[in-house]
């Protein structure tokens with residue numbers, strides 16, 4: 001882990017820093033590099049261009065930790081309109097649905113008190129019903145560790161009706177390997193990522209080597225199991241391991257996919273597609289880009305440099 005990561009993630013929680021950062025217009029280069037736009041109209045050309053290049057997409061309407069039921073309803077309505085907009089978009093070569101939406105249960109109401117998990121599950125159900133009509137897939141993002149068990153339980157329950165419903169798994173969590181083995185046995189579609197939140201040592205590995213070793217153990221469990229692994233990483237070592245394991249396990253496009261974030265390693269995304277692999281780009285849009293942006297800055301100090309320059313130019 002880079003040494004600035006905990007500092008940036010902790011500072012991200014400060015309302016003063018949030019105010020300073022969000023005054024930067026979205027068009028400031030570094031925000032626009034990671035976020036497709038604030039509206040569905042701004043998202044549309046980005047989505048079309050990615051699909052035309054042979055990549056698949058997973059679109060995230062930015063928002064998290066909803067504390068008001070009206071906000072959760074707004075998020076559901078936006079996702080329904082989004083799925084409508086995306087329905088019918090196809091990638092020239094994809095063996096599986098080229099369009100997916102990614103959703104955080106905290107945006108659907110998971111944190112709304114004791115009824116929160118049930119509200120979020122009901123809202124996710126509405127999105128899944130809409131997604132089936134539109135041949136769009138849904139993946140549930142992984143958030144901080146206090147939500148993990150609740151999130152997995154919701155996905156387990158909804159998978160009885162929507163077996164294609166996927167969930168993200170963070171390999172920095174000490175429990176990740178066991179959870180991967182259990183879910184893989186069930187045939188679940190799993191997005192494997194290292195994890196982007198600040199977590200305590202009691203539940204999460206802190207050293208990069210440990211997180212990477214956990215990633216490789218989870219990857220092997222997924223690649224040798226009956227599920228559909230989604231290898232979400234920009235790390236050349238994880239990508240190389242996935243290429244080896246997929247060949248050993250005779251997996252092709254349609255059996256697994258790579259995933260990367262919009263704006264990161266674009267050339268590598270194209271190279272994997274050119275080599276015949278399935279690759280999906282996670283594309284966020286919306287006005288609530290602050291938390292997402294801070295996690296991207298924390299991952300790479302060089303991005304923080306770009307951003308501070310944009311902030312200074314504006315001042």
Ligand SMILES: Cc1cc2nc3c(=O)[nH]c(=O)nc-3n(C[C@H](O)[C@H](O)[C@H](O)COP(=O)(O)OP(=O)(O)OC[C@H]3O[C@@H](n4cnc5c(N)ncnc54)[C@H](O)[C@@H]3O)c2cc1C
Pocket residue numbers: 140141142143168170191193194195196197232233234235236238259260261264265281282295296297299300303
């Ligand atoms: C499709 C997708 C979905 C994700 N969903 C979730 C989720 O639901 N929950 C969650 O907690 N996390 C999620 N993440 C984030 C993930 O957990 C990591 O924080 C992030 O991907 C960085 O880890 P890495 O595997 O790319 O490897 P790292 O070891 O962090 O990076 C490897 C290399 O990738 C490049 N790189 C990585 N990050 C950046 C960046 N921000 N800017 C520029 N270059 C970079 C650099 O070259 C770096 O050396 C997701 C990631 C992806 C790709």
